[in-house]
Amino acid sequence: MKYSKLDAKDYAREHMRGIWAAALNPFHQDGTFNEEGLRSNIRHWVDDLGIQGLFIAGKQGEFFSMSLEERKRNFEIAVEECDGKAGTIMSASDQNFDTVVELARHAQDCGADYVVVHAPVLHFISDQDDTVFNYYKELCDRVDIGIAMWSHPDSGYLMSPELCARVAELPNIVAIKYSVPREMYVRLSRMVGDKIQVSTASEEEWLDNIEELDWKLYLCSAPPYLLQTKADRRMQAYTELAFAGRFEEARKLRDSLDPVREAIRSTRPGGKPQAHSKYWQDLLGQVGGPVRAPLLQLTDEEKVRTREAFDGCGLKL
Template structure:
């Protein structure tokens, strides 16, 4: 389960419907061109929290069918509707996903006991494994080392996708739970996360920049820090340009320029403006041409 996982982009048609052929092309690009180790399906990058349940299921199904066991698959099934989470967990497990993940429940200020019940309810409903998705800057949910430990008491909860800038907490987690999987969730902070002992990384920019990101990861793992730092500088130049131009729209635009039908973003996200298209073309010429 270790290594580089793309937080999978999803192709939509202009009317918001799922572009199934485009999704298959994105999967193939990640596996065949970017050479990633796995796919994290149904996360923020997949615009998951704007989708109806049946569309989420269809995405899980298409990805599994196109992948055909080539790389590891993680299904993000978290939702404010716990019945939906359980339904998706069962569906993805039946499809053969290697593990599940679930974002911490957000919006309402849930107590830790409520959060713990949420995770145990989801993972105890299936014969599978759970990776906590911790992204406090979007959810407002911060957990301590001891609270992560309480969740890890359930042996089916095997790790965490750590999308936070608190590297003191990351170091404490790594030391306290050496046998749990920890994935870095910020592409721009991969090098320091690897130095602190993460087992892998899950990122949105890997959909287009997977080769270089994977090279960075393994350089850092091998202790070649100077080389890895130079590569992190290059990766972060790219990330800065993408963020300045519009994250998801630019990533989809870059895929389109490489012949992948990456489609549109789901409303209320806007489509690429003419200015954004010009910016995307400039980024493509700078980093990929």
């Protein structure tokens, strides 16, 4: 590891910055893992798009349909391909706590920068705060790597800002991906200051959060590589303008991406987000491919609509 457990917060404050993207995971037509496809995508994301960090084997990456060994192999590939040019944060989320610990230790051993672990689904519990705190405390006690919390509605509850701030006191908690209404992450940001990095996956709110909350980290979803090409890096450009305090210029550039956002939003079937994003990747020349069962593939008609929207959205290829 590049830091000690007690230095994790300081290290993340300095290095966990900029645009981090959540990787979709490519599969072959027969459903097997496309290792070379993942390597190719990572090289494009880092070398051509300038993405500063990658979130590996999470919900976007269909971790729920992958074996434990495939998830570990994802970690290893990301570390090899990023090779110090970009940061890595590995999803160790799982309903089995021993699996969470095993994945976090593997990430630590193979050279990852951080892990992210979402709040657990809790059965029969209606007053969850102490249990959730203990969940993260147990994990912090067992590994040294920096850990990002992740609270989202899929857990069946949202961690309150007060609970998040309590967990943030643990020594190797370095960040949170906080998929909650804006008023909640604003409150948490003001409560914790720069103790941990607070972020959310909404690209459309990213610029406002830089300006109003002094955020330094976008953590993270697929827009950094769905809205951009090697010839058209407007998200990166408006981020750099915002970091430089040139907010009016940044807003104009951000808003120029509205046709691309609308093309994606208007053609994405509600039940097929990963399949749609992977097809958009294919259109961009990245390696998308099929989703794994039980997820649904796009129909031919859905592909035609998406292709028509893609052709008219104004992205430069």
